[in-house]
Amino acid sequence: MAANFLVRLLSRRTWLQRSGTGVATLLLAPPLFAQDQAQPLDSTIRSMATLTGVDLSNPWLQPTAGLVGIIVADSKLLRALDLGSIEPATYFQAD
Amino acid sequence: MPEVLISRPIHELAPLLERKEISPVELFNEAIEKIHQLQPKLNSFITITEQEGRKAATEAESEIRRGQYRGPLHGIPISIKDLFATRGVRTTAGSKVLGQWIPDYDATAVARLHQAGMALVGKAHMHEFAYGVTNDNPHYGPARNPWDPTRVPGGSSGGSAAAVATSQCSASLGSDTGGSIRIPAAVCGTVGLKPTYGRVSRYGAIPLAWSLDHVGPITKTVEDAALMLAAIAGPDSKDRSASSRAVPDYCKELQGSIRGLRFGVPRRYFFKHVDPEIQKVVSAALRQLESMGALSVEVDIPDLENCSAMEAHITLAEATSYHEQYLKEQPDDYGPGVRTNLEAGRYLLATDYVKSQRARTLLQHNFNKAFEGADVIVSPTLPAFPPRVGEVWVQSGDLREHVIDAFLRFNIPYDLTGLPAISIPCGLSSAGLPIGLQIAGKAFDEITVLRFANAYEQSTASHPIRYALPS
Numbered sequence A: 001m002a003a004n005f006l007v008r009l010l011s012r013r014t015w016l017q018r019s020g021t022g023v024a025t026l027l028l029a030p031p032l033f034a035q036d037q038a039q040p041l042d043s044t045i046r047s048m049a050t051l052t053g054v055d056l057s058n059p060w061l062q063p064t065a066g067l068v069g070i071i072v073a074d075s076k077l078l079r080a081l082d083l084g085s086i087e088p089a090t091y092f093q094a095d
Numbered sequence B: 001m002p003e004v005l006i007s008r009p010i011h012e013l014a015p016l017l018e019r020k021e022i023s024p025v026e027l028f029n030e031a032i033e034k035i036h037q038l039q040p041k042l043n044s045f046i047t048i049t050e051q052e053g054r055k056a057a058t059e060a061e062s063e064i065r066r067g068q069y070r071g072p073l074h075g076i077p078i079s080i081k082d083l084f085a086t087r088g089v090r091t092t093a094g095s096k097v098l099g100q101w102i103p104d105y106d107a108t109a110v111a112r113l114h115q116a117g118m119a120l121v122g123k124a125h126m127h128e129f130a131y132g133v134t135n136d137n138p139h140y141g142p143a144r145n146p147w148d149p150t151r152v153p154g155g156s157s158g159g160s161a162a163a164v165a166t167s168q169c170s171a172s173l174g175s176d177t178g179g180s181i182r183i184p185a186a187v188c189g190t191v192g193l194k195p196t197y198g199r200v201s202r203y204g205a206i207p208l209a210w211s212l213d214h215v216g217p218i219t220k221t222v223e224d225a226a227l228m229l230a231a232i233a234g235p236d237s238k239d240r241s242a243s244s245r246a247v248p249d250y251c252k253e254l255q256g257s258i259r260g261l262r263f264g265v266p267r268r269y270f271f272k273h274v275d276p277e278i279q280k281v282v283s284a285a286l287r288q289l290e291s292m293g294a295l296s297v298e299v300d301i302p303d304l305e306n307c308s309a310m311e312a313h314i315t316l317a318e319a320t321s322y323h324e325q326y327l328k329e330q331p332d333d334y335g336p337g338v339r340t341n342l343e344a345g346r347y348l349l350a351t352d353y354v355k356s357q358r359a360r361t362l363l364q365h366n367f368n369k370a371f372e373g374a375d376v377i378v379s380p381t382l383p384a385f386p387p388r389v390g391e392v393w394v395q396s397g398d399l400r401e402h403v404i405d406a407f408l409r410f411n412i413p414y415d416l417t418g419l420p421a422i423s424i425p426c427g428l429s430s431a432g433l434p435i436g437l438q439i440a441g442k443a444f445d446e447i448t449v450l451r452f453a454n455a456y457e458q459s460t461a462s463h464p465i466r467y468a469l470p471s
Helices: A009-018 A022-028 A033-047 A061-074 A076-080 B010-018 B024-042 B050-065 B108-115 B158-165 B182-188 B222-232 B276-291 B304-322 B324-329 B336-347 B350-370 B403-409 B412-417 B446-459
Strands: B045-048 B077-081 B119-124 B171-176 B191-194 B214-219 B262-265 B295-298 B376-380 B393-396 B399-402 B421-428 B434-441
Touching: A033 A061, A061 B304, A061 B336, A076 B304, A076 B350, B010 B024, B010 B050, B010 B222, B024 B045, B024 B050, B024 B077, B024 B119, B045 B158, B050 B119, B077 B108, B077 B158, B108 B171, B108 B222, B119 B158, B158 B171, B158 B182, B158 B214, B171 B191, B171 B222, B182 B191, B182 B421, B182 B434, B191 B222, B191 B446, B214 B222, B222 B421, B222 B446, B262 B276, B276 B295, B276 B376, B276 B421, B276 B434, B276 B446, B304 B324, B304 B336, B304 B350, B304 B403, B304 B412, B350 B412, B376 B446, B393 B403, B399 B403, B421 B446, B434 B446
Parallel strands: B077 B119, B077 B171, B262 B295, B262 B376
Antiparallel strands: B045 B119, B171 B214, B191 B214, B191 B421, B376 B434, B393 B399, B421 B434
């Protein structure tokens, strides 16, 4: 892919979440990469209704699934990071 | 006496006010006139507080006449990002969800500015719930860039930065979770300071992500940023994350020399995929620092490539948690972008959230190692210029990317680590758009950050960007 048109994976996430017409585009446009990302997670998210207490359906299901899919895909490096015994940066304080 | 007082920075106005050579009411009237003139074009405000502000200016005038001068912010026209609870004044967070909320309390930072004697000109426009970087708001219309009104002013404190740049106010209070003070400051040609996490109380600021939210000033000059920080910083029992560290005298050390001090240049991450004009202007700024006797050192900070994933997991999870009830009761009152983010936050794994919080500790360690060899770290604030309103793609050198990715890239490391970082104007592009230089420092070392920034700013005192009022 020409460097001039290189689009970072994460950019597709933000295209989904920021576009005011993103929802309509996903429903009406021909299959897009974003939709390819969304489809495997659509049914996963629907099946989580019992867990989340929320039954998410379209028009929000596909953009949400697409965004989640892209964030997860973008998290490969983070998930592979070996943090040993490093503790979280945030702590509960008892006082 | 200058014809347009309101275009002068606070540190020049304050002595004139103290000596009663000018009146706070006069200053306030100039600000309000500017607001009325520019509001139709730039939409920098959601609410204009002309009545309340004039009352405060009048009270300031009486107090100063009686010899009860409170300090450098007394009688100064200031705006507050509409994220901060302001007693008796509609506070919307740029949203329809809170569109009719009138708080009965002040955010701590707002209360401190009131105590300092500010005259509130209005609640500045912002991206809905601070959840974006363009200030393109579906409920209140887009805020616009004063240097090119067809473009965005950056966000989420876009109204604040545009108002300061055009002297609709002398300074503004903003917030920064992924760059929301520094991004619009860079885009609008102002100074924007994100202090150390916990330096300024978050109480009364509608949260985006509790563990990433910072409160800080947007001003015309670095000295003004120091004055604002001095007024708002300090312990607060209402915010558990607020530091109990004493607040130093930021202005006392401001004029110190930077000769012999070291500025770290992290080329691998912060100078990659950057517009060539930005690269050129920032490089010139670095040479300027060297000409003042500061020493340039190459630094490398590992693991920065994880920042965008870390930011996503933390912000989405915390934001969705805050909005849980609103999302249940008023889901259709959200704009589509924010709504999608909030829905998505339910489906990210807790283990990824915790991992991201653990990775922050690693990132802090990596920055601390870099600071063993440098006193500050410098970079461009942004890799690309702002898009036109309604557009979302930008060109960052060889990389075409979404504006969110571009604008967060150099900013989020300092939200994730909580380190202080300031953006200051360092030049204009050939199209007349401001370019920002970011200077970051060690935790709670705002003094060194401000000193470097002030030294650079003073060395370019004749630069027209400082007080330029775009037509």
